[in-house]
Amino acid sequence: MILISLIGFFFQTLYGMQVAVESPILNEKACIEANEGIFFESKKIEVPLFPHAYNPTIVARDGGYVLFFRYDEPQEHFFLDKKLGACTYIGYCVLSKDLDVISDPKLLDLKSSYAEDPRAVSFDGKTYVFYNDVSPLDSFKRRMKLAVLNESTLKVEQLYFIPGAKRKVEKNWTPIVFEEEGIQKLGFIYSFDELSLLKIDFHNEKISVKEVGSKDAKNSYPLVWLKRYGFLRGGAPVFFAEDHYWAFFHSYFKTKTPITPYRDRKDFFYVGGLTTFKIHPSIQFEKISRYPILYEGAFDTQRVRCFDKMVIYPSGCVFHPESKQVVLAVGENDSGIKLLRAHLDQLKNSLVEVAR
Numbered sequence: 255m256i257l258i259s260l261i262g263f264f265f266q267t268l269y270g271m272q273v274a275v276e277s278p279i280l281n282e283k284a285c286i287e288a289n290e291g292i293f294f295e296s297k298k299i300e301v302p303l304f305p306h307a308y309n310p311t312i313v314a315r316d317g318g319y320v321l322f323f324r325y326d327e328p329q330e331h332f333f334l335d336k337k338l339g340a341c342t343y344i345g346y347c348v349l350s351k352d353l354d355v356i357s358d359p360k361l362l363d364l365k366s367s368y369a370e371d372p373r374a375v376s377f378d379g380k381t382y383v384f385y386n387d388v389s390p391l392d393s394f395k396r397r398m399k400l401a402v403l404n405e406s407t408l409k410v411e412q413l414y415f416i417p418g419a420k421r422k423v424e425k426n427w428t429p430i431v432f433e434e435e436g437i438q439k440l441g442f443i444y445s446f447d448e449l450s451l452l453k454i455d456f457h458n459e460k461i462s463v464k465e466v467g468s469k470d471a472k473n474s475y476p477l478v479w480l481k482r483y484g485f486l487r488g489g490a491p492v493f494f495a496e497d498h499y500w501a502f503f504h505s506y507f508k509t510k511t512p513i514t515p516y517r518d519r520k521d522f523f524y525v526g527g528l529t530t531f532k533i534h535p536s537i538q539f540e541k542i543s544r545y546p547i548l549y550e551g552a553f554d555t556q557r558v559r560c561f562d563k564m565v566i567y568p569s570g571c572v573f574h575p576e577s578k579q580v581v582l583a584v585g586e587n588d589s590g591i592k593l594l595r596a597h598l599d600q601l602k603n604s605l606v607e608v609a610r
Contacts, residue, residue: 285545292604293549293582295595301325301359304345306558310583310591311374311490311570312349313381318356319349319572320408321583322372322383323591325361326559333368336393341367344385346408353581353593363410364401373569375429375491377440381405384416384442386425396423400454400461418444418452418463426488428501432533434466441466446486446503446529447475449537466533474539476529476608483507483525483546490571490582495598498530498540502547502568502582524565526584528601529608541605555590563588573598 299321301307307323326340344364348357362369368388375382381403389395397419402412416427428443434453441453441463452463476486484505492501504526510518525546531539546566553564570583578598586592 282545285548288545288604289548292547292600293594293596294600295593296549296551297353297593298551298555299349299353299355299591299593301345301347301591302355304359306589307345308588308590309371309567309569309585310593311372311383312572312581312583312593313374313376313570314572314574315348315376315381315405318351319353319581320346320374320381321349321355321591321593322346322362322374322570324370324372324585333388334393338368338393342370343367344369344372344383360408362401362403362408364399365413369399370396371425371569373427373429373488373491375431375440376405377431378438379405380411381408382429382440384427384429394422396425398424398427414461416442416454416461416463420444428488428490428492428503430492430499430501432466432492432494432499443488443492443501446488449474449531449539451533451537466537474608476539476542478609479505479527479542483527486527486529489526489568493571493573493580495573495575495578498532500528500530500573500601502526502528502571504567505546520562522563524563524567526566526568528605530605539608542608543604544606545604547604549592549594551592553587555586555592557587558589560588 304325307325309324311322312319323345325343325345328340330339343361345359345361347355347359350356366387369385371386373384383401385399386396387399389397398416400414400416401410404411430441432439439453444450444452451466453466455462484507486503489503492499504524506524508520508522510520513519527543527546529542565587567585569585572581580596582594584592
């Protein structure tokens with residue numbers, strides 16, 4: 255059995271190396287050159303007690319940060335009529351200003367063993383964590399939920415189902431804090447395909463959502479990016495800087511590599527990008543990354559699941575207006591966490607106008 259395990263590990267490692275070498279992203283000289291100098295720090299985060307935590311999100315707190323993450327606990331079982339291979343939880347730990355873990359990690363009390371993919375923002379003196387959870391009545395459906403946390407204790411004060419679902423499986427909504435008639439509002443981008451912005455209103459035990467502005471993005475959708483890297487999908491919470499809204503997103507595409515005359519190997523690439531948009535007088539894309547965002551050590555996290563995927567997934571972001579620095583949290587290969595630092599000017603220089 256030990257020999258078989260070692261052989262399996264060898265081929266998994268070799269397979270991963272082949273994917274990295276054959277990646278059309280990593281081999282494209284212009285893409286690599288365009289990414290030089292964007293991020294001045296890349297740091298891998300190991301969460302004690304929670305190996306292979308991933309899909310991180312981050313908020314600023316007390317001169318440091320709070321890092322939220324997804325943790326999968328392997329456990330084969332049935333939930334209603336669906337077989338699952340793990341229970342999934344959302345945890346958190348406190349980071350110093352230097353991005354070091356300085357607290358014992360804990361799990362959020364979300365009353366569920368199937369919570370996934372947190373996105374956190376600070377708003378109105380609270381921390382709001384968007385996430386998706388399995389439907390209690392249908393194991394094949396997932397719905398978006400919102401946890402309201404005390405900003406000091408990080409205890410969950412309220413849990414909400416977010417209305418507005420259009421699909422059987424909902425995920426990748428992008429949180430945003432925006433201004434409406436001089437008042438800060440909490441909302442989310444439901445989809446970049448139609449660039450639909452919805453605001454959230456709280457009514458005691460329930461919340462409602464309402465569309466804001468125009469949803470017509472047909473005349474401004476970044477078609478050049480779409481053709482090369484796929485549709486824009488949700489990512490890190492939006493931040494506001496220099497009179498623009500900035501959003502790190504992800505896309506995915508697949509490649510085929512012939513193995514035999516009768517068989518191809520399919521590889522899936524999840525890549526990150528950055529776009530800016532405006533809300534008033536109508537919602538519209540403005541600029542977008544010319545190439546997918548890369549950084550030193552990209553894709554190097556050892557995969558423990560999903561061996562046909564190479565993943566860079568931006569899922570958390572903090573912008574510091576005074577220093578104009580951005581801290582970006584990314585999930586890597588569905589198995590690890592990287593934190594990146596960049597200066598806004600470097601990010602801005604990597605963008606091009608969205609073709610009209």
